[in-house]
Amino acid sequence: MYFALTARFSRCIMAAAAVLIAQAVALTPVAAESAYVAQSQAGDRLPIHAVPVANGLSAALTAARPAVTAPRLAPEASITGIRNFAQTIQIGNYNQVAQIQNGANNLSNIGVIAGNSNNVGVLQAGNNLRSNLVLLNTQGLSVGVIQPNGSAPINVLIARLPNGGLLIKR
Structure with missing residues (x-):
């Protein structure tokens, strides 16, 4: 009887411990890793630590690190005024x-919503150009938008209707 009570008590303790662990895991904040790969900044140098010299002496060499600088923009975003x-x-x-x-x-x-195998290209060559293009439920369309300087804004909806027809709304 003592063994049965001890075994039952042990199972209760184990169940309580499992519940506490599950609650602790559930309350632990979870953070995803960044999708971006950190890149070294121009001018960064890696520190070099003690390097043994042939005669048994060691020279502590440390490359100078530049002071912390402001974050740099990606090359495609670094041109000012554009x-x-x-x-x-x-x-x-x-x-x-x-x-x-x-x-x-x-x-x-550009929005391609519920579409398959579509090819869309937009070329804007000028200043202050606007284009909005939506392909809705389309398949296998090739659409090109070319806007030279001074073009009017382009707002187009191309949708495949339930009856199989194609709606092009400007």
Whole structure:
């Protein structure tokens, strides 16, 4: 009987410990790693520590590290005065989107929603150009938007309708 009570008590303790551990794990904050790869800054040097010399002496060499500098922008974002913006949302498979902007203050938005195997290209060559293009439930379309300097804004919706028809709304 003593053994049965001890075994039952041990199981109760183990169950209580398992519940406490599960609660502690559930309350532990979880953080994902960054999706970005850290790159070294221009001018950074790695420290060199004690290097043994042939005669048994050691020389402590440390390369000078520059003072902490302000974070640098990526090369494509470092040109001042040019504020181009391109964004894409793709929901589907095998879609290809290319957005090329030459000039200043251009804006391009492309959405491929529930589409498959579409090819979309936007070329903006000028200043202050705007384009918004949405492909909805399409398959196998190739759409190109070319905007030279001084073009009017382009707002286009291309959708495959339930009856199989194609709606192109400007």
